[in-house]
Amino acid sequence: MTSTTPDVTQTELAAALVIVARIAQARAMQATGDPNATVHLDRRVCLQAAAGMPPAARFDRHAWMKAWQAAREDGSLPHRKALYRQLSRTLADELDFDGDSWEGEHRQAEIYRIASRLRTVDTKVCIDDTLGPLDAKVDPHNLWNGFVSPRFTLDAALQLAAQTQQLAEEFNGDGVDTVHVIDCGAKDHDGKPLAFVLRVSWTYMEDEGAEQSTLIIEPDDEGRYSIGGWEWCWSYAHWNCVCGRYSDWHERCWCGLTRDHQPTAPLEIARWTAAAALRRLAPSATSALIDIHEGRPHIVQVYAGDTELDTADDGGVFDTETLGAADAYLHHAIDSSEPADLAAAPGWEHIPDERSANVYRITFPTL
Structure with a gap:
């Protein structure tokens, strides 16, 4: 292209x-x-x-x-x-x-x-909880009753074939279309295996015969297979970013994180989730000061740049539920981490304080 x-x-x-x-x-x-x-x-x-x-x-x-x-x-x-x-x-x-x-x-x-x-995008697709999620290319404008028409790589087609055949076994083949990948035993000019896909509609096999009930799917010029488009109810697989936003197909969340490279360390996850909770009421929030007492963190102050935001219960920017939710995210992360993790965690900075030895400033990720 x-x-x-x-x-x-x-x-x-x-x-x-x-x-x-x-x-x-x-x-x-x-x-x-x-x-x-x-x-x-x-x-x-x-x-x-x-x-x-x-x-x-x-x-x-x-x-x-x-x-x-x-x-x-x-x-x-x-x-x-x-x-x-x-x-x-x-x-x-x-x-x-x-x-x-x-x-x-x-x-x-x-x-x-x-x-x-x-117009195609790289995404993951599924059919409810039955098939998928599978990597695919999709044109968001090519819709059938709101459903997408995915194009799969050979590897994804093999995964789909295994899923459909397992589903057929569970339902004794009744009303389940199955996908089968047939290896041609040769390779294309790029050295990739040559294969074609069979889609068998067992529901119609007895009445219409094998020829009408079997669809042969050849790879397109990108080596992809269009399986179930404009017939099956393919939808975008859903995912939740740690920043708190819900995406239904985008590989990259607008915060900058990708679907396949989400933070895994508890303290890093908490930095995103606590920020998301606080930013729902204060979008300009950039950092928070917390005090960890007997392993339980408590948000003391929230900042927008150098400006302290009002955290008072009576008339402040935040309500009790929001601050409590952010505290809970932080508590889960600290409870799942070692002291050495806290000292090395990006975005967590120990702040000397006369009244407490466990005050930290958490700098929120930039959106």
């Missing part, structure tokens, strides 16, 4: 490709009445899409010149030219199979496929 330039984002390029696909659809409808028919596409569709024109079947040169002039006047012309060049390069990379030119006969589905690849 062609990479985008700094001037053109993948989202913009994908949107322009969708316009090209709609132009192809309009031309097919006009010529044959079949929106999926093959039609001729050339660089004028790129000009049309880059100018932000409606996806009409016929290229209107007068309307295009008017749109181009408007872009010149509002200062967006350089960006639209960059979008045109990127769009042309992408179509050439994806559709020029013989080294001649991408211009020629194409279907709208070919263009939609390219746009979909640009």
